[in-house]
Amino acid sequence: MLKLIIISAFRSLLKYKQMSLINLFGLVLGLTSFLFSVYYIVYEYSFDSFFDKSENIYRINYEVSKQGEPIYQGAKSPRGLFHAIREQIPEVEANGCAYFEKCQVLFEDTYYANQDILWVSEDFEDVFPLDMIAGVADYSAPRLGIISETAAKALFHDKDPVGRIMEVNGEMPIEITGVFKDMPSNTHLTAKYFVSYKTWVEMGIMGERGDWSGGWWNYIKMKKGVSKDQSLQKINGFVEMYMPFLADDHREASFSLQPLKDLHFIQGIDGEMGANTNYSSLINLIVVALFTLFIAWINYVNLSTAQAQTRSLQISMRKLVGASNIHVWHQSLAESIILNLFALTISFVIYLIFKNTFADFFNIPLKEAYIPPGNILLILLAIVALGILFSSIYYGIYLARMNYIVGKDKVKGGKFKQGLVMVQMALSIIFLISTMVVYKQISFMKNKDLGIELNGVILCTGPASLNPDPQKREKYQGFKNEILSFAGFESATFNVFVPGMEPIGYTQREFVNPEQGVTSGTVYYENSADDGLINTYKIDLLAGNNFGISRRQNINDVLINQNALKQLGFENPEEAVGRWIFRRGDTTRLEIIGVVNDFHNEGLQKPIYPMVWNNNYPFEFGYFAIRVNTKNLNESLAQLKSVWNRHFTKDELNYSFADQHFNEQYKSESRYSKFYVWLTILSIAIATIGLYGLIVFYLTKRDKEIGLRKVNGASAIQVVGLLNKDFLSWIIISFVIAFPVSWYAMNTWLENFAYKTNLSWWVFAIAGMAVFSIAVLTVSLKSWKAASRNPVEALRYE
Amino acid sequence: MIKLRNIDRYFDSKFQRTFVLKGVDLDVEQGEFVSIMGPSGAGKSTLLNIIGLLDEPNAGEYYLLGDPAFQLKEKKKVQYHRSHIGFIFQAFHLIDELNVYENIETPLIYRNVKTKERKALVADLLDRFNMVAKKDLFPSQLSGGQQQLVAVARAIVGNPKLLLADEPTGNLHSEQGEMIMKLLKKLNEEGMTIIQVTHNEAFANYGSRIVKLVDGLIQEDYQVKK
Incomplete structure (x- = not known):
């Protein structure tokens, strides 16, 4: 029996070669695009899963509210939690806390600035065990740390790093106890160095036990089979036990647990680390990928039933x-299985060949990623099995309903088939509209007036070797004076952080306006700048003055933005100028000397926040922002390089353009939009193949009718028109379905953005026209051939 | 074996009812070889289809092998087709994707006959019909007469009690037609009940009895004189 079935299936597939090939082509397109999407989706869902028992690891998120209004929602929590959990919650297998900082590292003559260092608690490796290739991970004493394989090669060259000392920020000699294998790219822990935070305790920067004010990432690893809810309850019990100070100004706090694998999804909370994937975009991608495959199967069902x-x-x-x-x-x-397996094999071969090309094209670090073995194939097989079942069950029912009488091939179900074609076309139109709207939003974000001008601003990483130098500000001033003496350079300032970069660490502060009477719970971002700030970024000064040129003029002077003005309780910019404010917990009087306009310091996904600028030279190396005339950019860059090298002999010039740097924030959106474009093209292609197949089938069926019409005097054009009319009426109905659906879907998607583009009518018009033209072209090309044929050929066997 | 009583078969269009068969009574005994004759549109094929359970009468009663067969479920019909009725057609209707051997074998496979037994039965028939050399050819590679021969083999491989032939010689030239008719006659002599529809007077005479149908009514019904 099986033999009969398989033999018949193979022979009939071969017999109807054209249909089989059309079917196969459609399936391969659908499966291949789905396979690549799955590859990416599995990558996104495997974040941090390479850590042992990763499913039991959580980060503790922290929320503070005041009279029901949330004032802090973030990933960072008090260090005090670390000791409390360690000592009081036995069902937690291991826990750790960490602080992330960009630091300068030095070994002999080799310097690197902006290195990602994670300062960690002792036993951190119990939560996140790393794959050690030399030595061990040991954070039990001050001044101990480990380094990644790549970083070790760069810093220590050929020397064995274990036991050697690297200098961090010019003040902390750290002994390397081990080298770890580079982590896969899909981890939220992007650090290349892990150093014991006890170093800071020893230096007296902070206490041994840690306080309860926040600022650290806390992780816990639950024992197997223990409910996390119970532990969370205990953790929340610490609020009452250790944080009574919150009640003093009517604040309430609570903790929550976020699973490890979710940490790289953007939650929109403060202080996330390595969060760079927009979750809803990922879900959209899954839906689009599934629909592409669905369109391919509709083709299969449609063509099979037609056949x-x-x-x-x-x-x-x-x-x-x-x-x-x-x-x-x-x-x-059997036919369905053979065809699908064949398509699957071809797709899988294509996937194996173009895996790396795909990763490069979409700029995804897939090659270095950890992909759980077997997952991709398993998902694919499951989906294909489902598809086979779905298509062959429908087909089977259709066959069963077929008329029994020999020679009479009257079969119903034509309406349903038209319905399927309409669904395909509608999906194609929806995809097209959505892709266009996504692109429109991205171009809107890239082109919107930010309130500052980033075009023409060069951002240089501050010289790391100057960090311990007491003369660093004077050296910067010398560099600035010389570079501005060239005609191409207009203005320059130093900064701790620059636009397009999330302000982290010590730059988050609370400010107090004593005259307002109440303490504000708002987090402000404090940046450093000099008198070049306003001209470099072309910010508007609304009231008051800029910083003076000389440092002595500006001690304890600050500039604030409009948002900060409002949060501090001032009525208007003029009123604020000359008033004093304080950093919370600090008695230094800061005088507001000027107010600047609000601008987007970060991407348009985020609203504008309060900012304060002081005139202190960056406490680490910071950035130098320089406005350059873009006319002779190459010449200016050459000048910049030579001036830099003269002033900062130990550090390479490391620069980027501020506008490009800012647009990096839209990387996730850009990547997804690239995906959508390809999936849209493919799905339209598959739907067109399906349409083509159906036309081929219809023409064979209506062969005689066409012949008769021609014998009775119809011209070829009239016949083509007639056939077009049949097909295009379905497509017009599919417009009617697609337009409201895509309008609703895109409206919902745009809600993700604080600032959004509008849904213009022309997007719908263009999408409609495009699909319509493709359909008309397909139908006409194929039917023209049939219509221009000699009718005798069709009628010969009558 | 077959008992038709007052069989009506009609089609309703908007304004009128067109009868294909009207009040047909027919009895066929085991071992008979009946030829149904008549002009085009007389209802010959419809009658054969009703007998073969391919079509249902609108009114009347039909007993096949003593069982009421006018309201059978689809599943039951499959059972009858598997074990009691064989068909041959004017256009042969072999399965294109299967070769001669497989075409003959297929009914046995559907009846779950064991492989060994299947091989024996098919080999027997190939031998008997002189088709051993052609067993690997596909229908499109055979002449009409050969195709019909395969169709006969396929129809009788399951040893049915009843063989229905709808103009089995219609697409054949006379020499081939004669060969098929001789074969049918021989099968009848071996005990198989056969009902055929034919236009050809000479071929009708191969049977033992002729039923003449005109406008849905049985006009004549007589034994063939030997």
Whole structure:
């Protein structure tokens, strides 16, 4: 029986070669695009899963509210939690806390600035065990740390790093106890160095036990089988036990647990680390990828049932010699399985060949990622099995319903087939509209007036070797004076952080306006700048003055933005100028000397926040922002390089353009939009293939009718028009379905952005026109051939 | 074996009812070889289809092998087709994707006959019909007469009690037609009940009895004189 089924399936696939090829082509397109999407999706869902028992690891998130209004929602929590959990919650297998900082590292003559260092608690490796290739991970004493394989090669060259000392920020000699294998790219822990935070305790920067004010990432690893809710309850119990100070100004705090694998999804909370994937975009991608495959299967079902009409006699014969409906269904199932497996094999080969090209094209670090073995194939097989079942069950029912009488091939279900074509077309139009809206939003974000001008601003990483130098400000001033003496350079300032970069660490502060009477719970971002700030970024000074040129003029002077003005309780910019404010917990009087306009310091996903600028030279190396005339950019860059090298002999010039740097924030959106474009093109292609197949089938069926019409005087153009009319009426109906659906979907998507583009009518018009033209072209090209044929050929066998 | 009583078969269009068969009574005994004759549109094929359970009468009663067969479920019909009725057609209707051997074998497979037994039965028939050399050919590679021969083999491989032939010689030239008719006659002599529809007077005479149908009514019904 099996042999009969398989032999028949193979032979009938070969017999209807054109249909089989069209089917195969559509399936391969659908499966291949789906396979690549799955590859990426599995990558996104495997973040941090390479850590042992990763499913039991959580980060503790922290929320503070005041009279019901949330004032802090973030990933950072008090260090005090670390000791409290360690000592009081036995069902936690291990826990750790960490602080992330960009630091300068030095070994002999080799310097690197902006290195990602994670300052960690002792036993941190119990939560996140790293793959050590030399030595061990040991954070039990001050001044101990480990380094990644790549970083070790760069810093220590050929020397064995274990036991050697690297200098951090010019003041902390750290002994390397081990080298770890580079982590896969899909981890939220992007650090290349892990150093014991006890170093800071020893230096007296902070206490041994840690306080309860926040600022650290706390992780816990639950024991197997222990409910996390119970532990969370205990953790929340610490609020009452250790944080009574919150009640003093009516604040309430609570903790929550976020699973490790979710940490790289952007939650929109403060102080996330390595969060760079927009979750809803990922879900959209999954839906789009599934729909692409769905369109391919619709093709399969449509073409198979269409074909079944020509094959109805054969099927009736099988029934006559004793085949039951189940037998007939098995037959169609076999064909479906063979075709799908064949398509799957081709797709998988394409996938294996172009895996790396795909990663490069979409700029995803897939090659270095940890992909759980077997997952991709498993998902694919499951989905394909589902598809085979779905398509062959429908086909089987269709066959069973076929008329019994030999020679009469009247079969119903044409309406349903048209319905399927409409669904395909509607999906294609929806994809097209969505892709266009996504692009429109990205270009809107890239082109919107930010309130500052980033075009023409060069951002240089501050010289790391100057960090311990007491003369660093004077050296900067010398560099600045010389570079501005060239005609191409207009203005320059130093900064701790620059636009497009999330302000982290010590730059988050609370400010107090004593005259307002109440303490504000708002987090402000404090930046450093000099008198070049306003001209470099072309910010508007609304009231008051800029910083003076000389440092002595500006001690304890600050500039604030409009948002800060409002948060501090001032009525208008003029009122604020000359008033004093304080950093919370600090008695230094800061005088507001000027107020600047609000601008977007970060991408348009985020609202504008309060900012304060002081005139202190960056406490680490910071950035130098320089406005340059873009006319002679190459010449200016050459000048910048030579001036830099003269002033900062130990540090390479490391620069980027501020506008490009800012647009990096839209990387996730850009990547997804690139995905969408490709999936849209493919789905339209597959739908067109399906349409083509159906036309081929229709033309064979209407061969005689066309011949008769021509014999009776119809011109070829009239015949083409007639056939077009049939097909295009379905497509017009699919517009009617697609427009409201895509309008609703894109409206919902745009809600993700604080600032958004509008849904213009022309997006719909263009999408409609495009799909319509493709359909008309397909139908006309194919039917023209049939219509211009000599009718005798069609009628010969009558 | 076959008992038809007052069989009506009609089609309704908007304004009128067109009868294909009207009040047909027919009895066929085991071992008979009946030829149904008549002009085009007389209802010959419809009658054969009703007998073969491919079509249902709108009114009347039909007993096949003593069982009421006018309201059978689909599943039951499959059972009858598997074990009691064989068909041959004017256009042969072999399964294109299968070769001669497989075409003959297929009914046995659907009846779950064991491989060994299947091989024996098919080999027997190939031998008997002189088709051993052609067993690997596909229908499109055979002449009409050969195709019909395969169709006969396929129809009788399951040893049915009843063989229905709808103009089995219609697409054949006379020499081939004669060969098929001789074969049918021989099968009848071996005990198989056969009902055929034919236009050809000479071929009708191969049977033992002729039923003449005109406008859905049985006009004549007589034994063939030997």
